[in-house]
Amino acid sequence: MKGFYTPRNHPIRWLLIHWFRTDARDLPWRRTRDPYAIWVSETMLQQTRVEQCIPYFERFMAAFPTVHALAEATLDRVLKVWEGLGYYTRARNLHRAAQIIAHDRHGNFPRDVEGWQALPGVGRYTAGAVTSIAFDVCAPVLDGNVKRVLTRVFNIAEPPDDARVEQRLWELAASLASRHPHPGEFNQALMELGAQTCLPAAPRCPTCPAWHYCKARLLGIQDHLPVSKPKKSVPHYDIVVAAIKKRGRYLIGKRPLSGLLGGLWEFPGGKVQPGESHEQALQRELKEELGITIKVGKLLAVVNHAYSHFKVTLHVFQCCHLSGKPRPNIHTELRWAAPREFSELAFPKANLKFLPLL
């Protein structure tokens, strides 16, 4: 009588555990119960695929093996290891939280959801993941995978990004994890199922351990769930970038810690305004940002790049410094750097694409 299952006694509570123990991927952070390692992995995994995280996790743990090592490191070093992973606020919050744990908490990690969620960069998902996996706390997780699995298994026809629906999904996840003997394994199994089997497009229902209990599959509507809200179109900007070379060095600036690409170094430049030539835009931006006048030389590179909520085309020009001492108006720091120093500094991906040409 499939309709009589409640979340607290639902068969998937143990079916997924058995499936997970035989079919789960062997991931680096699954070989430990060190709360620090699990916390680092969960932070990297926010909005980021497992395969992309693996090399970053290995390098991060080698560079900062303990919360004390991370707390004592400079933010610039942390950002360099994080370079290319995106969402750089994660790295800064991880660093800040490590200092709170190392100093304020004398190296003691929180052991409950509330304690973890009080740390910067730790929300309800990460708090639930770390406490359930590292400490066997019966806390739920709700990520993109779990949302998809639950909307299908329980045939939830409303968009899971809607606040009310999301609240209902949290309650569902909490009921499933309630008094579970292995909450961490169960939570990982839910996510693993979403990543491996209950795929966004063309879910692999014939191999799914929840096949018999999935309401969407029983109705044949698994391909139509979850329903998503309409996406907004993203704007495109033309950006001009100056590679100002003087005695073998290039002028670069460090972006402010808050906002886009916070704390990363970049080559100066800015948006081309309507009706403006690339040369005019570059000269205006350099005057505004650095208080200098430049001569714009040849076009070195054109780079297309997509950010989370807009797209850009970078037009990179060789430039000469004509007059004015560079002063940081929007940057926190300026510096003349030789190409051999670039490997020590953290740059945005869009800049890394043209660095080899310099």
Add this chain to the structure above:
DNA sequence: AATCCGGGGAC
């Protein structure tokens, strides 16, 4: 409630 915040891989 809506927006901001990267980058990559599958399609």
Add this chain to the structure above:
DNA sequence: GTCCCAGGATT
């Protein structure tokens, strides 16, 4: 090209 990923902070 589109979609969306082991989300969180800010306004």
